Amino acid sequence: DIQMTQSPSSLSASVGDRVTITCRASQDINNYLAWFQQKPGKAPKSLIYAAFFLQSGVPPKFSGSGSGTDFTLTISGLQPEDFATYYCQQYKSYPLTFGGGTKVEI
């Protein structure tokens, strides 16, 4: 299985900050990488697919980059509604696997 490692596991930030979350794959996954946002008690929300394409309706303050094994999710101008846990997922090979999550806290 491909292991997905996210860092940091949590971070503290302030409204207006720009934050970057890193996701590393245990092997080359090309750009088969997605990002999800999850708020407490809610289902995940799809943000980004294919490493940098935004899902419909996702604001451009979210951006993704990377290819191969190293990827980043950047959130610009943090707003209160952005405080959540973020997960990456590889879909290069089966079983599909997720990172352990990064909790973005105030």
Added chain:
Amino acid sequence: QVQLQESGPGLVKPSGTLSLTCAVSGGSISSSNWWSWVRQPPGKGLEWIGKIYHGGSTNYNPSFKNRVTMSVDKSKNEFSLMLNSVTAADSAVYYCARAMTGDDTPDYWGQGTLVTVSS
């Protein structure tokens, strides 16, 4: 706008079978999308269980060791998950999701349903 809604018992006895259904609205289950199940134990991360196509093709996570079966009911526009020989470790919120066409990752998710395995 596609919507998915999970349903099923919230409590299952150990060694029993977990059965969940996901009703799809706002779209056809016979589209070119695959349909997935993902679970999340309380306070933990996400785990992919598997996926099914409307024609019946499936792809399961081997970690479930032949305990899992998925099916589609096109007449009801829904798909289902069965997980047998459950233990407390199977207690989780179970989500159904639609995989994108062309990119094998979810774009739409159900709200999730909590299943607890306990006697």
